[in-house]
Amino acid sequence: MKSMLPIIFVALSVQAEGSWRFLLLADWHSAEKYTQTEKNPSWLDETIAEDIATVAMLKNKFGGDLILMPGDSNGGHWDTPNFIKNNYPGATPEEAILKAGHFCYSGMVDSFRKGGYSRLIMAVGDHEIGDNPWPAGSVVSRCQPQFREAFAKEFNRNPDGGRFLYEQPVGKASSRPLGTTYENTSYAYRHKNVLFITIDAFHQENPDEKIGDEGSVTGTVIGPHLQWLEEVLAEARKDSGIKHILVQSHLPVIYPVRKVNSSGMLMDDGIESAFWKTLRKHGVDIYFAGEVHANTVTKDPESNVVQLVSRGNFFNNFQTLDISDNRIEVTCYNQLGGKASDGEYEVSGRLLIDKSGAGVRIEGEGELAVLDPGARHLHFDFEETVPLVEQPIMGTANRKKEDPFKLRGIKCARIVPNRGSFGPHYSALTTHVDLVPGMQGMAGLFSEQSRLGVFAMGPLHGDRAVSYALWVKTTSLENQILINTGSIWGTELKNFFNLNLDDGVPQVMVSEHQTVTAEDVEKLNDGEWHHIVAGMPSNGCRLSEVEIHVDGKPVETRLSGNDVKLHFNQAVRLGIGGLNYSNKAFDVLPVKPFVGCMDEVSVWTRGLTPEEIKVAMGFKGAQQR
Template structure:
């Protein structure tokens, strides 16, 4: 049994008894609800007239009151995404406000949406919400150049800021300077949505990361909008942080933005947008340079904690979807103590929350100490993220997969028994399965697959953009068919591209990236009913298909390209599957692969290149 698997079983004990409590006489608390996603109903609410949304609004108020009564918090911190936000579409305008212009429609919908949300939280006991804009506040990604949603970015931003950041007299709420620095980037389009605010001993900085230069100009993969902070916006951030470092009353600096920066992160049903260039982004370099303690993000509807490789800066990406997750943050001069609570019920008034993780940042001894447990344990981006050794089965009762909704995979319903992921991504990526049996091999167990076997992860990723990945697996088969071993086909859309599948085709290793482009290993055929180790390695980010390195039984193989060479870049909307096409769209049936028949073991995936020595060691 791996240490990761044992750790999960012991989590309840350690979460309860692992750390000493922060001194309650000094501490204060706020709570975090990333990606709340429940405010769209309020576009139809007029003050206290809830209309047809009365039941849902009253449930929000009751849920907020339940949180306030049980978990407290002086305010709610939301790193973006409160609503749906598709207020630019003709369909929405025709149904909602047929007599208004597109600009007027966004402003009207935003007014009622955000006013209603703020009123519901206030009636539940929270009269302050500090919120960053997310992609849904900006109309939702993508933003094609020249499209209506691109042209309406000023109105989406105005509608949000007017309700959240201005008072009833039209005064900006967070207007107190930080030292000699203005609290917001005056003179920029972000002056109403980026701001700094000191609450007691913490400086909170909220950053609008949705950069647009021209609505008709494509500047990134999402269209006319991309995730970055530049120019005078970035200069303002530097100035605020420089002033904060001079102020002895500021004991911690916490920044929130919607987009994760450090890759990879866990994802559940998300478009998965991230900051450009990840930790090489100038925004992140500034946070690192000026000693920011903690960066909160959302977007991906899952929980991941990562420490910056070059500083003490911590990224905490979390979910709050419909109140099903929340973070409590207890603050003293020396300690930031964060606890994660989960409630799997869509209606959180049913059932109860359980503690699922804890993160402590402790400065009391001079050098900062970090402790993480459960779902707030630190994730090592360089570690093996997926590892299935088939030594035992678990089940959804002992190791629930948060957000799991669909257990049907290509016509077969998976069971409540799961195959535990012992890699760094952990329980959220346990594989649901059907008809995969565990067979003795003489040195342990392996998974036995038939044509009716199904095995897939419900969590999304980690493939994204041009980031390098490496696969490793042991196989034993005598089938001559073209069989998929590791599948990364998209779960959204119908384009059969932007993936990298590992197949065994007539006994030869095949790396397939489209219907017309593949890389074949020049080796002996492996369908000889003996065990073989296979690895496929991208040697760098954005490499070409021809550069992928294939190993068989620890030895590097010569390869042959079939079809056109292509630079590898991935659709992030993937749920990994093994031995079949899993959750991928039906369009991927055109690849003409069959389910794997035989045995597999030690299925592994990394988001970095493996070295020849690492591959050789696994093949022994």
């Protein structure tokens, strides 16, 4: 990722002649307070006034005709006994949801209107339907209709007469999928030379039936819903006045994406889904998503469809999009500090989609640099450590529930910079890791008190492949943990992908009782440098198929425990040399902190070729991706 100099904007950015602008604000997450409107606590007026002041600042300083919002405005746990007891005693969950939704969404819409934006085009996120997961047979699963009704009534219908706001057909296609569950939450809306299509991607067939990892709800667009989308896109392509087609939903499709403090849900089947193939077929320009609280731009490998996953998070990040007939220019802004209404933001990324030539030119930089899904996402070379205050990591500031600067009780005031494609927000918090001569420049010297952990999440997710590579030097006889991927939300000791060194023998552990261990290899705890690669050859492989390379050569492996198809927790933080960010449940694992030296620690979300292993080892002349 290219670095960008911060620019503090004190006036409206200049727009190209003939262009117009809208703002992108995903995962705002600040509307829950409006559910308290009826109770009217003493703090409410002040926080609402701050919302209005911030929106007014955005309008005055950055302009824009409307705001696009790819989901997640609130907490949404309105079906729970605690929420009902504290707010609407005696109400049924259905009644509580409708009442809370009315206050939440009408208050939010009113504040944005007072600030200057009368058009909010918002997609349903998981928090708009009660927050994931949705266990089969649960109250939150049963109340999906009420969650949608509360949302649609305030966002998509006229408050005076209840008329749907976006009824203008697209050619011969209806503006919304009439007769489906989504007829009030999925719709097409044309503004000037752009067709916006908003998709409610949360599919449920039966509240008592589990259909995916999240329970009775999964992320997909199928059946009549997909057929409607196909019809709208086909009709839009016949209209010469529609220069760009922009689709928004809540869930990312192209993997991997950066993730911070999120449940990390993605759309089912990724780019192989019928939904994505439909966007590709009809040449959609940008697919907008949120959910993961981080910015990632990715280009579809088979077309010019761009996926832009972004973050809003209490106004601390947003994007402007300047639209002309043949260009889309995206600028990402990051809050510098203080109150959002102060308006102090820096430019943290730019993206250009230029269709003026024979082809389509797509260029990005900073936080909006176009990510190569096959690149080395994490790479710690240990050439330096940097004070955290000089290179802050997104998500580590102003947290109330925990001190993010501590790993396993020890404060971390420095970072080891991430040189991989996931960029500086995946730098690792660290302490008690000394820099000493290594295999390539400097290396990290670890003791039992060392800490090195990545606050941002992932990149493990579902059945997607992952590969690790690193140099190690140790004399320890213990079963040492080299790379840990413990869940930050749950306590189950499974669905992770850890690399250990058990008395000098490399071992991959995926649960407390399931491992793959290198066979017939010389022990690597001889005080010399050795290179280890451990990874999956393909998505969805079995534990027995995991490959281990030692000093560049493949080795035989031995399976312990049941052989399973690998499937990972999607909300993990990566730790190096110890358990670091993983929850206390991981303390029962039969591992000890690493004592020795590490160098060139790297992570990919795919399998590696023999040539790429040579690159990871630092061989001269090897071709690097």
